[in-house]
């Protein structure tokens with residue numbers, strides 16, 4: 025089937041699925057949650073759809089994903105995984121990625137094989153040496169530990185990881201740019217280095233440049249000063265893959281932004297891969313021109329979410345395995361529970377307890393861990409307040425905030441109140457009596473009972489568990 029026909033038929037099938045969902049869920053829910061979904065890519069076993077916000081993605085995933093999957097199965101006759109990703113609203117749906125995210129259509133592959141880029145396939149030694157020098161002059165150094173193998177994948181980073189791998193493995197540019205964003209210390213740089221390592225290994229002839237936006241700026245200012253902007257432009261515009269880390273730093277710097285914009289456009293126009301990272305999504309970048317924001321959101325925007333307990337545990341276990349010092353499982357779990365800020369701090373904590381154990385010649389225990397990390401543990405006490413929890417839970421269940429303190433015992437208010445107590449225990453460092461006091465002066469045993477009850481319900485009712493997970497994520501963000 026020709027590419028355009030495949031796109032058309034998937035879109036038509038999706039329209040039919042959407043039509044059926046519309047009848048099932050009603051007009052209001054359809055308009056709020058389903059209409060904004062756009063079909064991004066797909067084949068018989070996998071479809072990817074996009075929504076404009078994270079909240080919407082979580083909502084659609086927990087409330088409609090199973091149904092979408094079931095209807096899609098009915099529509100095309102084979103079981104299909106459905107993935108919902110967040111894409112910035114400014115970004116039009118990228119047409120070239122619409123067919124099959126996992127493999128390019130055969131025809132594209134064949135063409136590539138038949139028409140290799142002659143210049144690079146048979147490199148001239150002199151040119152290669154010159155290029156190497158160019159690359160070394162401008163590229164930042166790559167951390168050899170930051171590889172795909174050393175990257176632990178979990179729910180918060182699976183999209184970013186998959187997108188990074190795709191870019192690293194693809195023969196043709198799959199989406200341009202790849203924009204990775206997320207909070208501090210969550211693995212953006214790690215993924216960029218991993219892409220660079222992989223491409224350099226598979227294609228040593230390719231010119232891959234990785235640098236921070238700050239370094240880009242510094243190089244540009246230096247070129248301006250030495251009146252050598254021509255060769256500056258040349259260096260960048262002749263690369264195969266350009267990665268700029270922490271692009272938020274160019275916010276507010278007009279000249280650098282302008283130059284970056286031209287370089288970016290030139291590379292994208294020549295179909296060279298550009299990969300960008302930032303602490304915010306393109307549309308939220310401050311001090312960056314609108315046209316730039318919009319352009320940055322054209323490819324695939326993949327966010328790395330704050331870590332979950334499971335991911336932190338996975339990372340610690342994998343790092344602990346590489347150490348000479350034995351770390352008891354209890355300590356690993358304790359750290360995963362307590363150090364929630366980011367992965368850099370988590371690694372730092374592990375290194376500190378290992379350094380301490382080695383220095384004093386004692387084994388690692390829970391007590392020494394608490395002692396050595398007391399400052400870090402205090403700083404990591406989550407900052408969400410009980411009042412915020414009460415407000416969010418009341419909103420979610422459509423009850424009044426005053427019901428959180430009232431003596432009413434009707435199930436419709438008692439259950440949300442128990443959930444709010446449970447979340448207060450999970451997300452704050454408040455003691456049971458303190459929590460009880462904030463809920464209309466209740467006794468600590470009432471809070472204990474609420475925590476137990478919610479735990480029980482979570483393990484017996486999947487939908488309930490998902491609801492709690494969603495609330496908890498919304499509160500932690």
Ligand SMILES: Nc1ncnc2c1ncn2[C@@H]1O[C@H](COP(=O)(O)OP(=O)(O)OP(=O)(O)O)[C@@H](O)[C@H]1O
Nearest residue numbers: 174175176207208209210211212213214339367368
């Ligand atoms: N999923 C992961 N698996 C293993 N290690 C990870 C993972 N994510 C992050 N790390 C580690 O955490 C540390 C911080 O990651 P990184 O420097 O990539 O963060 P960042 O998002 O680029 O932060 P910043 O915003 O400060 O630039 C690194 O040592 C990295 O190896």
